[in-house]
Amino acid sequence: MKYYIIAGEPSGDLHGSNLIKHLKNIDLNADFRAWGGNRMSEQGATLFKHIKDLAFMGFVEVVANIGTILKNIRLCKEDILKYKPDVLVLIDYPGFNLRIAKFAKKQKIKVVYYISPQIWAWKENRIHHIKSYVDRMIVILPFEEEFYRKHHYPVFYAGHPLLDAIDDILNNSNTKNEFLKINLLADTPIIALLPGSRKQEIQVMLPQMLKMIKHFKEYQFIVACSNNVQADIYHSMVKGYPVKLVYDQTYQLLLHSKAALVTSGTATLETALFNVPEIVCYKGNFISYFFAKKLIKVNFISLVNLIMNREIVKELIQYDFNEEMLKSNLIQILQPEHQQWLKNEYSILKEKLGGKGASARAAKYITDYLTEN
Secondary structure: OEEEEEEOOHHHHHHHHHHHHHHHHHOOOOEEEEEEOHHHHHOOOEEEEEHHHOOOOOHHHHHHOHHHHHHHHHHHHHHHHHHOOOEEEEEOOHHHHHHHHHHHHHOOOEEEEEOOOOOOOOOHHHHHHHHHHOOEEEEOOOOHHHHHHHOOOOOEEOOOOHHHHHHHHHHHOOOHHHHHHHOOOOOOOEEEEEOOOOHHHHHHHHHHHHOOHHHOOOOEEEEEEOOOOOHHHHHHHHOOOOEEEEEOOHHHHHHOOOEEEEEOOHHHHHHHHOOOOEEEEEOOOHHHHHHHHHHOOOOOOOHHHHHHOOOOOEEEEHHHOOHHHHHHHHHHHOOHHHHHHHHHHHHHHHHHOOOOOHHHHHHHHHHHHHHOO
């Protein structure tokens, strides 16, 4: 079978790579063409576009890059027609992927959506596009089944693939001493800074996070950097700060950290699954934030709190994301009693996400669909 997979962000690249790994185990003749990143490429997918050229966040930023986005949509349609896949597998990235789903449906190409767009948070009207253009939907969050049931649209709940990815790290990771030695780090407690995976969010989030260094001198601060972002962007922002950078070692970093400041996104859940106390941070362009505030329906922005349906990790959003609030909340989450309480809450979170094997279940569901009469 020929699989055309589209992911627009690093988390999608991670989940896409694990999906490809399990599809290859089932379909020995599988061939993959993708919009993705290094992880999908390492699993054997031929990349047509790299995610580093795709990530635009916020209303203003999308409008500013509308020409590039429209060009990418056109190129994607042309490439799909040339490749002639048996199935189109879409991973999140809804603004782009739902347009491609509509196109593929008209071309009579089977469409599977893996990892639902967060339409339960905003743009719920996208359900009509999904029902019209998506043949099969695979969801990874426990409350999504009920959401789609409300709209009379059957979905398959696979569980969350992060459990598998993180389990691999826990079973095959370097020791703390090895991690420190490889990265030339001191043997002092670590506070991880996860400023995001897009250039524009890093430029907003990291400078505020770096202000914590002077308040917590007994800790070493380490920035989780992505190879999808130019190194000079990080270097220009950390100049003058006693901070270390590690590249594409986020999971290793979290494994050995006492606490973390994390930009809102999949990383908030990843941090929790490593049992690391965290503060969830977000600040956007004023206009983007204004519209998001009007449109988003949920009470929380982090996946951790959304899944738990209550606040267990602090969220500092927009004006609350400032030096004083960061400092006071970081002091709190470093307290031993808070860390023990949070560890218990994280255990409940993991139970809600189900067991391991999500990627394998998703791969089987897709291949069963492709081979059914």
